[in-house]
Amino acid sequence: SEPLVLASRSGAVQTLTLNRPAALNSFTTELHAQLLAALEVAAADTNVRCVVLTGAGRGFCAGQDLADPAVAPDTAPGAAAKDLGDVIERWYAPLCLRLRSMPVPVVAAVNGVAAGAGASIALGCDLVLAGRSASFIQAFTKIGLLPDSGGTWLLPRLVGRANALGLALLGDKLSAEDAQRIGLIWRCVEDDALAEEAQTLAQRLAAMPTQALVTTRAALDAALTLDWPTALAQEAVHQRRLGQASDYREGVLAFTEKRPPQFTDR
Numbered sequence: 001s002e003p004l005v006l007a008s009r010s011g012a013v014q015t016l017t018l019n020r021p022a023a024l025n026s027f028t029t030e031l032h033a034q035l036l037a038a039l040e041v042a043a044a045d046t047n048v049r050c051v052v053l054t055g056a057g058r059g060f061c062a063g064q065d066l067a068d069p070a071v072a073p074d075t076a077p078g079a080a081a082k083d084l085g086d087v088i089e090r091w092y093a094p095l096c097l098r099l100r101s102m103p104v105p106v107v108a109a110v111n112g113v114a115a116g117a118g119a120s121i122a123l124g125c126d127l128v129l130a131g132r133s134a135s136f137i138q139a140f141t142k143i144g145l146l147p148d149s150g151g152t153w154l155l156p157r158l159v160g161r162a163n164a165l166g167l168a169l170l171g172d173k174l175s176a177e178d179a180q181r182i183g184l185i186w187r188c189v190e191d192d193a194l195a196e197e198a199q200t201l202a203q204r205l206a207a208m209p210t211q212a213l214v215t216t217r218a219a220l221d222a223a224l225t226l227d228w229p230t231a232l233a234q235e236a237v238h239q240r241r242l243g244q245a246s247d248y249r250e251g252v253l254a255f256t257e258k259r260p261p262q263f264t265d266r
């Protein structure tokens with residue numbers, strides 16, 4: 001049968017495409033398993049220097065597959081409730097942790113609707129590009145749930161409390177253009193340019209000093225809960241380590257020799 005995650009490599013860029021287009025790439029446990037496995041392979045492969053995450057067909061990801069019997073409520077009288085917390089602990093949380101700790105930058109190329117956990121997973125990537133016809137829907141409260149897969153953490157940080165609550169409580173569709181305007185995503189691009197723009201951006205990131213990029217991601221995230229002196233101390237710790245890496249030497253050497261750098265660390 002067709003893989004649920006398509007993997008394709010161009011140079012040092014690994015593209016992973018969610019591939020359940022008939023159900024808008026919504027998550028089943030099998031899709032979870034294949035995506036986690038593909039991310040593990042990319043993380044372990046030192047030839048990979050950037051990952052692009054996108055969707056097949058007209059959607060990016062519609063979140064949890066609500067037809068999945070493991071999560072759909074049993075409406076028979078007296079039926080026991082499903083434990084959604086288990087599903088989060090077993091699948092969504094590990095996926096979110098894996099994405100956020102990838103040893104390379106991760107670009108989301110949001111090609112269509114990103115709803116529920118599909119929106120959270122896109123927004124948890126490092127740089128989010130979206131096609132003009134793409135949209136973001138905090139679909140959770142419409143079915144009696146709260147934003148998961150990092151949604152409660154990401155939304156207020158990305159767009160502030162007022163926008164976070166407006167989006168999360170109402171669950172309205174937000175266009176890619178509006179998502180860029182309020183700072184939810186990095187850029188909205190024309191639909192027919194999305195795939196190429198994502199590849200260009202990923203190739204650019206792949207040519208950069210990977211350690212500096214992923215350390216920057218981690219330090220920015222950590223600094224959100226640090227005070228000023230502690231953030232300065234954290235920067236010193238990271239800069240001490242980066243300053244000993246060969247990419248730093250190469251960066252400075254290339255600058256002084258007025259040539260493009262060739263970064264190799266990962």
Ligand code: T3D
Nearest residue numbers: 023024026062063064065066071084087088115116117139
């Ligand atoms: O712990 C846990 O397990 C809970 C975890 C929760 C995390 C979550 O993600 S909760 C949120 C779950 N997602 C949603 O509530 C979104 C549901 N989908 C929609 O609201 C709409 O489909 C969209 C707004 C995303 C797109 O609308 P539209 O009109 O463009 O497409 P459509 O016609 O609704 O969908 C196309 C097909 O995909 C359709 O199937 P069909 O009729 O052609 O056979 C539809 O049923 C299917 N589909 C879309 N989303 C899901 C889905 N099938 C299963 N699960 C879905 N989430």
